Amino acid sequence: MSVLPADPTTSPARVVFDLAWPLTLKAIMLHGIVVIDAYLVSGLGEQAIAVLGLAAAIAGLLLGVLLAFSNATQIRIAQASGTGDASFLKSALFSGLAINVAACALGLVLLAFAAGPIIDGLAHDAWIADQARRYLLVFAVVIAAESVHQCLSAYFNGTGETRLPLYSYLLGVPVNIGVSISFIHGLLGAPEMGVVGAAVGSATAALLQAAFLGLCLWRRTAFHRGVPGWRNGTFRASLRRHLAFAWPIAATFVSATVASNVCMLLYAKLDVNAFAAMTLIMPWVQVAGTVGMSWAQATGIIVAQLLGSDRRGETLERFLGGAWRAAFVAAGVVAAIYLTIIALSPWIYSELHPTTRATLLSFWPVLLLLPFPKGSNAICGNTLRAAGETVYVMHVFVWSQWLFRVPVTALLVLYPGVPVVWVFSLLLIEELIKFPAFHSRLFRGDWKLASVET
Template identity: 35%
Template sequence: MNVVSKDNLIKNVSVAWPLALNAILVQSMVLVDLMLIANLGEISVAALGLVSAILAFFVGTQYALANGTQLILARAVGGNDRHAMANGLVIGWLISAGFTLITSVLLLVGLDELLSWLVDDPLVSRQAYRYLQVSAFMLLVSSFAQVMIAFFNGSGQTRLPLYGYLIEIPMNVLISLVLIYGYFGFPELGLRGAAIGSLVAVSIRFGYLAWQLKRQRNLPIMASRKALNVAQVVTHFREIFPIATNFVTLASGVMLHQMLFAQLDVYSFAAITLVMPWMQMGAQFVTSWALATSINISQFRGRQQTHLISEFVEQAIRIILLLGVALCLVFVAFGELLPILYPKLDEQTQQALAAIAPIYILIPLVRTYNGLCGHSLRALGQSVKVLQIHFVTQWVIGIPYLILVLYCEGPLWAVFGSILLEECLKVFAFRKHLKRELTLLVSSDVERRTKR
């Protein structure tokens, strides 16, 4: 590995480690609620599993829109264009907030019918309804915060969002704990108390991010806001649309998976609900390396240093494979610690957890590789190809397989194994297309140098 490559990988680490901690803290918000309400019983756990799937779709779409904006901002940073950075930030706010307002209204209007269709148990449905009523307001605050996080990440200031989460999480724990169980004279709100705690904590993080944004020097936000026109918004939206569509495809697939899992008995569904946030946290932890890689690729493109990308990506792949193996070993230990983490679980829930253990242990190995390839292809301008791969493996193969297994009343491991099946199918396609893009990149660089 040459000195340039080492320097770039060190830079990747400096961007990735705050992103990794951010990912842990983001996912820990779900885990906070899960661990705090676990003692309320399987009904509350199942309700939280259902609403988490619905919220994951909306938050995931916000994240997708912000992720597309993040790549645009990273290119502007690479070109040292402050006006382009301000434009990207303001347009990102407009798009994200507009999406959230429309979807939140639709969610609240059709919430009762949606929950009635998704779950038969009226107790689960009632608790989920109360949680989602509060969470609609949390989504609006989050829409602005996500774009600010994209700005800080795209400009390499990944520690600032990290500090925001370090403020948010303790507040979430304290407020949720008080409101769930009614400590210090407050009413005992149960699962709804967890939703209120999350809303207050997210609002506090938003305030911190807004303060940090105000401290940014030479960022003409007001001038960009006044100078915006429809053409700029359309151009921005066209670039992020394939990325957003890709994330929406994945998020809606994950939501549908969780809804289909809800058709299982309450013990099996509770087991999956207990495991999924930990799986997602592990995936997000390693995805931070992939995100940092995509940010640096975008900055290479902004600085016209595309000749450095190929070797940089190959080195990043080797590292993420090692991280994937390490994560598999972490989940082996996690399986042994489950009785300690959740000591009051029903015996049938414990049996279901044991049945799906081999699957959630193996998933990180392939998911981490796919994540890096997908993010790298997006940064190289191949978002449509990534979308096609995800759509075919998830919607054409994975979800029909899951529906078939559920219809045939297959074993729990076969139902949960639909996630692993999808990830395995993506490996070959991602590797093939990424290798081709890197080869074309090297060829174009050689051709350009020859002409010079």
């Protein structure tokens, strides 16, 4: 299924919106896993929030790897959808699943050996370390389920059926909340597990979501059992081709996730109140930011389909121009959401220490400006990836993260007396650093003439 409009006069903003709004809601619910857990355990105090922040930073590394390869699979499937080749779709789906499952298995093995020393080195006390270990043990189920769920989501997104992944979260989120509350507080006969109970709710929801999308895929395609052969002759050859396409995209997302989680682990060296404030605001940054990011992701999917169907020139120019102008409106919406969250934080987190609430309020100038360069950079990055310039995009992300944000974060965190708002402002400065590299490449226009390898 393709999302390309049959009528060439259809507004580009409308085409992207129809694809983007389910992506946005689904992404909000995905990132909302941590927001929900943080809200549900916030009443247990700053130490419980510190447990969640530490455990989520470690688990986020693995989830980021899975999301990385799934995003690569999504672009590959969008290209396949543009060509209308059923064997291409089948090859992209099963190659993506194989890579995700292998990455999950390797990641869980590494987690079993490395998580303990990391937790012991960063936890403020023995209770936080013990609870973080327990949380991660249960959260491993979430990681395993998401290895399948995210790949299936990528398949449906790439073929234009973005509502089905959204429906999986509409099914899973209420289950997550209900089960989490029961196991956090020991209600309805469940054991009282405190912060670990939040992981039980997330695991239950993740398994349900993966099963739902698996059933949807079976009912629609029977897992492509009736499609003969593979895109490149054999599954092994198709897997190699998929991996060759995916690794720069995956490396970009992995680098971003690792950098973010390394920074989150560095934040653990702040005092408890500052760390609690960062733990609470970062999921909100991701959740609200999905409005702009999903718009850019939808733009990339449609660009990939346009290139796959060889619809370039004026059609591509018109689409991208309209989508980009609307992206600035989306950035304004994100900024308004951020300011609303900050304004309501004294009521949302009324049980927090006054110092923690004051720290949250100090973040508003950064949050007001951040969505605009971030959204424009995302449009550039997703467009260039769809055209095959994955290595260039990877370099822009990797060097801005590891030559700037991570080392400067370490410097500011480890230097005594630096206000935490300075640490938080590095998110904005990083986007400003990436801005000229992305926009100069896009405006040069070479990518429009590139041949998309299929």
